[in-house]
Amino acid sequence: MQKFSQKGVALSLPVMISVSLIAGALFASVPAASASAIKETVQLSGQTTYYGELENGQPNGRGTIKWSENKQYSGDFVNGKRSGTGKYINQYTDADGQIHKVVYNGSWSNDNMSGKGTQTEKVTQMDGTIRSNEIQVGAFQKNGLQNGYKVIHAVADPDYSFTYKNGNEVLNILHSNQNLVQRWQNGELFSVSYQNGSIQKEYSMFPEDTAAKERQRQAAIKYLKGITAKITPHLQQFEKLSKQVPLK
Numbered sequence: 001m002q003k004f005s006q007k008g009v010a011l012s013l014p015v016m017i018s019v020s021l022i023a024g025a026l027f028a029s030v031p032a033a034s035a036s037a038i039k040e041t042v043q044l045s046g047q048t049t050y051y052g053e054l055e056n057g058q059p060n061g062r063g064t065i066k067w068s069e070n071k072q073y074s075g076d077f078v079n080g081k082r083s084g085t086g087k088y089i090n091q092y093t094d095a096d097g098q099i100h101k102v103v104y105n106g107s108w109s110n111d112n113m114s115g116k117g118t119q120t121e122k123v124t125q126m127d128g129t130i131r132s133n134e135i136q137v138g139a140f141q142k143n144g145l146q147n148g149y150k151v152i153h154a155v156a157d158p159d160y161s162f163t164y165k166n167g168n169e170v171l172n173i174l175h176s177n178q179n180l181v182q183r184w185q186n187g188e189l190f191s192v193s194y195q196n197g198s199i200q201k202e203y204s205m206f207p208e209d210t211a212a213k214e215r216q217r218q219a220a221i222k223y224l225k226g227i228t229a230k231i232t233p234h235l236q237q238f239e240k241l242s243k244q245v246p247l248k
Helices: 013-028 180-186 211-226 228-242
Strands: 003-006 009-012 039-045 048-055 058-068 071-078 081-093 099-109 112-124 130-141 144-154 160-166 169-175 191-196 199-204
Touching (some): 039 058, 211 228
Antiparallel strands (some): 144 160, 160 169, 169 191, 191 199
C-alpha cells in the first residue's frame, strides 16, 4: 500500500481520506464569517445618522435611520431607500404647541408607505390632555391609506369619526363607539354618508326642515337598513379599533 511521509510521520491513504472527511465536516458546521451581515454607523447629512447594513456606501438590508431625536425609521432598506417592512416614528410640535406623535408600522416601497400597514397619530395639548387619537389600518399607497379603516377619537360631539373605503365604496359615520350595529338598524346614528359607485345615501339624526328633504332622509335610512348585513362587519371593526384610541 502506498504511504505518504513527511518528517517521520506516515499515513496510509485510507486514513488520510478519513481524516480529510472528518475535518471537512467540522469546518462545514461553522458558518462562514462572510455570512454575518456587517453593520456600520454612517453620518448621512446634518443630524441624520444611519446604523445598519450597507452596500456601496448606501443603506441596504436592515438598519435604523435617525433624522433627529424624535424622528426615526427602523427596518428594511434597498439602495438607500426604505423598502420592505419597517417602523417609522415622528414626534413634533405644531404652531399651537400641540405635540403630534405619528407611528407607522408596515410595508414600504421606494421611501413611501406602500402595502399593508397600521398608522396611529396622537395629538396632546400643552396641558397634557389628549385632543385626538387616530388609527388607520389597511393598504397604503404613496403615504396615504388607499383601502381600509380609519377611526378618530377626539374631544368633540360626537367623539368618534369612522371611515371605511375600498375602491369606489366609501362609508363615513359620526357617532359614539357603542352599539353601532343596533343604531344602524334603527337609523339612529348621528350622521351617515355612504357611497358605492353611483349610489349615494346620507342622513343625520335630525329631521329636515322641509317635507321633501325629510322624505329623502327617510329614503336614505330605509336603503341603508336594507344593507345592514353587508355593513355589519365594518361596524364591528369600527368598534374593535375604537378601543385602541383612548383619550388618556
